[in-house]
Amino acid sequence: MGRCCCCQRETWLTFHHLIPRKVHRRSHFKKHYDKDQLAAGILICRQCHNGIHRFYDEMTLTRVFATPEALIADPALNEYFSWVAKQRIRTVDKGR
Template sequence: MSNPTPKTCALCDRAVPLTFHHLIPRKVHRRNHFAKRYTKEKLAQGINICRRCHNGIHNAHDEMTLAKTLNTLEKLRRDAKVRRHVEWVRTQKK
């Protein structure tokens, strides 16, 4: 039996509709650095987050930064810009 789809955002914990965020953005998948170092399965990994958190991540950092240095949920949670945005998102209405 597979794991059920999460019902809350992996970053802000709000119970709202979720989007899929690739931990290594799709835009860089074909670049040699990533194509040579990661399997297709690793490149496909991601997290379910709300649209506000998703937009905040992409507004705070470019794809290369996300791919090289913020490519796990733990790293995203530790990042000051993302953390500040998530704290704001938690205060918003659904």
């Protein structure tokens, strides 16, 4: 558990690659980025992670949104993150 850097909720987090793994094998990215840059990412909640990938394809994420600041500054994503921040956190009841 931790704080999502997009919606600021305290919940379970997933790892979001800032340069999506789908493009890592392309020669352009192998040539221009080292392994640490390709592996860089942020911890975000599942709802924010799903929203990012629903709004933009991998190439757009790579070229335009390769920093946390760029993700948060985008008006459409910012509006979505604000909406997510107001949502109840879903918990998984493993006992039932």
